[in-house]
Amino acid sequence: MAELRIEALRGAAIATRLDALAALRIRVFRDWPYLYDGTLAYETKYLQMYVQCPRSLAVLVWDGAQCVGASTVLPLADAPRDMQQPFLDAGLDLAPIDYFGESVLLREYRGRGIGVKFFELREAHARELGLRQCAFCAVERDDGDARKPAGYVGNDAFWHKRGYRKVPALRTTLAWPDVGETASSDKPMTFWLRDLETA
Numbered sequence: 001m002a003e004l005r006i007e008a009l010r011g012a013a014i015a016t017r018l019d020a021l022a023a024l025r026i027r028v029f030r031d032w033p034y035l036y037d038g039t040l041a042y043e044t045k046y047l048q049m050y051v052q053c054p055r056s057l058a059v060l061v062w063d064g065a066q067c068v069g070a071s072t073v074l075p076l077a078d079a080p081r082d083m084q085q086p087f088l089d090a091g092l093d094l095a096p097i098d099y100f101g102e103s104v105l106l107r108e109y110r111g112r113g114i115g116v117k118f119f120e121l122r123e124a125h126a127r128e129l130g131l132r133q134c135a136f137c138a139v140e141r142d143d144g145d146a147r148k149p150a151g152y153v154g155n156d157a158f159w160h161k162r163g164y165r166k167v168p169a170l171r172t173t174l175a176w177p178d179v180g181e182t183a184s185s186d187k188p189m190t191f192w193l194r195d196l197e198t199a
């Protein structure tokens with residue numbers, strides 16, 4: 001396999017890669033536990049939050065002309081209200097928190113450290129902006145769900161190892177249509193947090 005190339009884009013420059021980002025999200029999130037039946041129309045609207053935020057960062061991984069991975073981040077203070085709401089409800093200050101969007105990588109490129117790199121680059125983004133905490137949210141699925149593939153290993157151990165802790169009190173819901181559904185349904189999402197060390 002040829003060497004992979006990492007591209008880092010900020011704010012408005014992310015608009016040049018919206019199609020690649022959207023296609024990747026739709027493909028990777030179609031799998032368990034997301035089961036997201038995505039559309040380009042929804043994606044284009046959703047991804048505007050990164051384009052319109054001058055402090056956002058999107059990291060794309062390229063294998064030649066193919067975008068095979070991506071990861072995004074923006075300050076929580078610049079994120080949509082529904083992402084902020086659980087923090088506001090808990091009386092937390094949004095200002096020091098960097099909000100991690102998605103990390104998506106095609107299956108054949110997994111297991112060689114790119115996921116760890118995504119965390120390192122987004123944590124560096126937080127430090128550059130003088131932010132002190134990183135947060136992301138993850139979907140909660142029923143363990144007994146028949147759609148869960150046999151042998152599926154989730155990301156929890158990986159996230160713990162990166163220093164993140166699940167904060168059950170910080171919860172929200174996001175709506176999307178599962179594969180096979182005709183309408184969106186609410187999915188419970190729980191936030192994970194990490195305090196960055198201060199120098």
Ligand SMILES: CC(C)(COP(=O)(O)OP(=O)(O)OC[C@H]1O[C@@H](n2cnc3c(N)ncnc32)[C@H](O)[C@@H]1OP(=O)(O)O)[C@@H](O)C(=O)NCCC(=O)NCCS
Nearest residue numbers: 028102103104105109110111112113114115116117158161
């Ligand atoms: C999450 C994701 C980006 C991780 O990417 P990755 O490049 O495979 O991750 P890495 O190679 O950096 O490995 C991360 C950890 O998982 C472990 N791991 C990776 N592949 C593994 C495998 N097949 N079996 C067991 N462990 C594995 C690695 O050993 C590493 O653990 P370590 O920190 O103890 O070394 C990728 O799996 C993915 O796109 N998943 C689907 C989408 C998703 O769940 N995104 C996260 C929420 S938005």
